[in-house]
Amino acid sequence: MELETVRMLSRTALQNLEAHRKRIDDLNVYPVPDGDTGTNLVLTLRSIVEALDASTAEASAAVAKDLSRAALMGARGNSGVIFSQIARGFADVLGGSDDMSTPRLARAFRAASDAARSPAASVSSNGRRRSNSATASVIGRPTPCTAADAWGPCSAWSSAALG
Amino acid sequence: VEREDYVAAETDLGRISVSSDAIAQVVGHAAAESYGVVGMAGRRGWARLLSWGSRNAIQVERRDDGLAIELRVVVEHGLRLAEVGAAVRARVLYELERQFGMPVASLEVHIDRVRKSR
Numbered sequence: 561m562e563l564e565t566v567r568m569l570s571r572t573a574l575q576n577l578e579a580h581r582k583r584i585d586d587l588n589v590y591p592v593p594d595g596d597t598g599t600n601l602v603l604t605l606r607s608i609v610e611a612l613d614a615s616t617a618e619a620s621a622a623v624a625k626d627l628s629r630a631a632l633m634g635a636r637g638n639s640g641v642i643f644s645q646i647a648r649g650f651a652d653v654l655g656g657s658d659d660m661s662t663p664r665l666a667r668a669f670r671a672a673s674d675a676a677r678s679p680a681a682s683v684s685s686n687g688r689r690r691s692n693s694a695t696a697s698v699i700g701r702p703t704p705c706t707a708a709d710a711w712g713p714c715s716a717w718s719s720a721a722l723g
Numbered sequence: 724v725e726r727e728d729y730v731a732a733e734t735d736l737g738r739i740s741v742s743s744d745a746i747a748q749v750v751g752h753a754a755a756e757s758y759g760v761v762g763m764a765g766r767r768g769w770a771r772l773l774s775w776g777s778r779n780a781i782q783v784e785r786r787d788d789g790l791a792i793e794l795r796v797v798v799e800h801g802l803r804l805a806e807v808g809a810a811v812r813a814r815v816l817y818e819l820e821r822q823f824g825m826p827v828a829s830l831e832v833h834i835d836r837v838r839k840s841r
Contacts, residue, residue, distance in 0.1 A: 591756065592817040637805040638758055638810040644803065679761050679799040679840045 561620045561654040566627055567612045574605040591638070600637030606648070609632025624655025642676050649675025729785065729825060741823060743783040746790065750781050753818040754796055759807040764795030765833030770803075781834075790819070790828030796832065800839035808832045 576597065577584070588694030611630030617623045631647035634640070649672035654660065728740035754760055761807055763780035784791040794815070798807050814834050 593819075594813065632801070632803055635806050637806060641802055641806045641810065642758055645801075648801070678758055715732050 561623045561627075561651070561661070563612070563615060563617055563623045563626075565660065566623055567609070568625075570605060570609045574602065574609050575604045577605055583712055596637060597639045600640045601643060602641050604631070604634050604640035607636070610634075620658055621655045624651035627651045630699040645676040646672040649673070660677055727816055729790075729823075731823060741825075743785070746783045746819070746823065746825075747781040749818055749822055750783070750792060750794055750815050753815045754781075754794055754811050757807070757811045757814050759797075759799050759802045760796050760811060761799050761840055762797040764797060764833070768808075779781075786828050789828035791829045791832040792819075792827065794833070795835040797836045797838050798834050798839050804834055804837070808834055 566652035581598035581602050584601065585595045586598075588595050608627070608630045611707065612626065615623070615626045615630075617626045628644075628648045628651045631644035636645040650668045652675070653668040653671045654664065728742050729746070730738050730740050732739040750762060755763065771803040780795045784793075792815070794811075796811060798804060812830060815832075816827060816830060820824060
């Protein structure tokens with residue numbers, strides 16, 4: 561996991577989210593229909609981008625740590641908190657080396673999906689989590705991510721990484 | 724009739740009232756379903772996953788200006804606590820408004836403990 565790559569992924573994710581912020585805001589009906597999911601995700605990603613711009617990490621593990629921390633500290637709203645767990649799961653796998661091959665990315669997305677699953681036993685599945693694990697399955701099979709899910713960062717990260 | 728119930732509606736035929744237990748249950752469910760909440764305070768083991776009956780974790784009081792609610796939750800380690808707390812708050816308020824339409828005078832969310840579950 562190289563700092564430049566992660567910066568690029570985060571910037572692309574931010575751009576995608578900014579472009580679809582309104583749409584995601586409008587989609588937001590659960591659990592509280594306050595219509596700020598897109599805004600919260602944009603604020604979270606923006607804060608991650610800023611933290612990574614300031615980062616001086618070199619080793620892969622240090623980059624992963626900075627990404628996890630940036631996501632944790634920058635989390636805004638419920639969706640931001642969930643996203644911080646997605647980023648942590650993603651970073652945990654990719655922090656091991658600079659290898660960003662497709663199988664490894666698939667594993668990272670799987671870990672991201674698992675990390676984001678609600679820690680409570682009464683897990684209520686929601687669209688966000690499902691779309692994330694759908695992306696992992698899509699990449700798991702060697703087909704291009706069609707980003708059928710409306711969920712920005714996931715498709716942004718995968719499409720940016722897969723070229 | 725004297726009781727600790729909240730009158731939701733009054734008609735010629737009688738009134739419709741809601742007990743504070745019912746309100747506490749709604750609060751408990753809303754809190755327990757919030758992302759990052761792994762239990763209610765004051766309970767151990769499987770019982771803490773159950774929101775009902777956890778009276779020590781949820782207090783509902785009636786005030787002239789509305790309900791005063793206090794709840795204590797256990798949150799997963801490694802999450803941004805302020806944001807989890809805010810989400811619990813928003814969700815509880817939303818559910819109370821949606822289900823009872825009662826004014827809430829105060830809502831205190833205490834993060835009682837942080838637990839690492841994975």
